[in-house]
Amino acid sequence: MKPRISKQEFQNRILKMRKYMEANDIDAILVYGDEYRKENLRYVSNYWPIFERGAMLLGRTLDPIVLCAPEGQKVAEEMSVWPDIRLSPDFLCVTVPDEIDYPLAQYTSFSSLADELREKEKLEKLGIVGKDAMSVDLYEKIKAAFDTELIDCNELLFDLRREKSAEEVECLREAARIADAGFKAMMQSELIGKTELEAAGIAEAAARAEGAEHIIFQIYGSGKRTDRIVGRPTNKIIENGDMIMCALAVQYEGYVATCEMPFAVGEYSEETKYVIDVLVRALKAGQPYLKAGVPMKQFVQAVKQVFYEENLSEYDVYPPLHGIGCAEAESPYPDTETEEVFKAGMTVNTDISLFGLPGGSNRIEEGFVITENGAESLSPFINQCCKEWKVC
Numbered sequence: 001m002k003p004r005i006s007k008q009e010f011q012n013r014i015l016k017m018r019k020y021m022e023a024n025d026i027d028a029i030l031v032y033g034d035e036y037r038k039e040n041l042r043y044v045s046n047y048w049p050i051f052e053r054g055a056m057l058l059g060r061t062l063d064p065i066v067l068c069a070p071e072g073q074k075v076a077e078e079m080s081v082w083p084d085i086r087l088s089p090d091f092l093c094v095t096v097p098d099e100i101d102y103p104l105a106q107y108t109s110f111s112s113l114a115d116e117l118r119e120k121e122k123l124e125k126l127g128i129v130g131k132d133a134m135s136v137d138l139y140e141k142i143k144a145a146f147d148t149e150l151i152d153c154n155e156l157l158f159d160l161r162r163e164k165s166a167e168e169v170e171c172l173r174e175a176a177r178i179a180d181a182g183f184k185a186m187m188q189s190e191l192i193g194k195t196e197l198e199a200a201g202i203a204e205a206a207a208r209a210e211g212a213e214h215i216i217f218q219i220y221g222s223g224k225r226t227d228r229i230v231g232r233p234t235n236k237i238i239e240n241g242d243m244i245m246c247a248l249a250v251q252y253e254g255y256v257a258t259c260e261m262p263f264a265v266g267e268y269s270e271e272t273k274y275v276i277d278v279l280v281r282a283l284k285a286g287q288p289y290l291k292a293g294v295p296m297k298q299f300v301q302a303v304k305q306v307f308y309e310e311n312l313s314e315y316d317v318y319p320p321l322h323g324i325g326c327a328e329a330e331s332p333y334p335d336t337e338t339e340e341v342f343k344a345g346m347t348v349n350t351d352i353s354l355f356g357l358p359g360g361s362n363r364i365e366e367g368f369v370i371t372e373n374g375a376e377s378l379s380p381f382i383n384q385c386c387k388e389w390k391v392c
Helices: 007-023 039-045 070-079 110-120 136-146 154-162 166-187 196-209 223-227 270-289 296-309 380-388
Strands: 028-034 053-059 065-068 085-087 125-129 149-152 214-222 243-252 255-259 321-323 347-350 352-354 362-364 367-371 374-377
Touching: 007 028, 007 039, 007 053, 007 154, 028 039, 039 053, 039 154, 053 110, 065 070, 070 085, 110 136, 125 136, 125 154, 136 149, 166 196, 166 243, 166 255, 166 347, 166 367, 166 380, 196 214, 196 243, 214 223, 223 243, 243 362, 255 367, 270 296, 270 352, 270 362, 270 380, 296 321, 374 380
Parallel strands: 028 125, 065 085, 125 149
Antiparallel strands: 028 053, 053 065, 214 243, 243 255, 321 347, 347 367, 352 362, 367 374
16 A cells, blocks of 8 residues: 555644643644645645645634635545635635636635634634735735734754654655656666656656656756756766766655766766766765764754765855655755754755766765664665775
């Protein structure tokens, strides 16, 4: 059976939110999301809008209410774990300024929701999750309609999402398995003579066939085009000896895993071998520190020490690790000064990179779940590639 997030898991999240509300004297919380900033709304309701905006309103005793727009009603009914679904006139298509008429829609206004809350409980403070993602215009409409103090509660969801349950880990494991399959299909294809777009298509098609809910992104570059930190595939022809930089981010059940392994096609130059060798050695140097109770800075320092010893620090442009979950990159995002320790249940992704070397630029991205005894790889194919790489 494919892994899923159970109804009980969502209920547990609501209980944690209500404990936070009680502890911080917050009467209700509105969690915002849209097609692109979906992670918090998906986390609390399982709803992921298409084209439109969405939200979930939670009171201290009021059952969750999921808000969507008319075109997305069936999507919300299909996805949401909460049965109370309302249409909001303020959540229509985000890409057009026109006022779209939906004659059959029965809307629930923000002001009527505020009245509904006040009939059952006090409403003096409304927490907002996703203020940074919504438009100023929408925020002002919420503020006017609810007529109460608004409190930024982003940290609540960031904190809840940091440590993963067993169900979340299994969903991430499946996302990583799918990403691995897509990357492997692309890497083991005959790429010389193909365009970057054709090569990227091989990876995406394989990932979709394996059950990818969505391809969050695919970074792709070959030869000199690996010099950019991020970049989309183009019509450039892949040539013999080209370094390939491909990061494939796959979403499954709302959880995102990314895999990436540097490689070249055809004949490897000595310069390219050297880049890959240093990246692999840096990963292996840091990996023993991916363990519950170990300060996060020790992983970062171990990776950067390899670059320092090779006189490559000037090509090391950002921290080599970040959290993963409902977003491709989420907390924690440690650096060399981060005292916080890894905890069992955290899920992280390496992002060990060097940019601007003569042999090409690249990174290694491999997902891990932190345990008491160390780190368990979520990306078996990438893990195997690193283990089998012959150090120069």
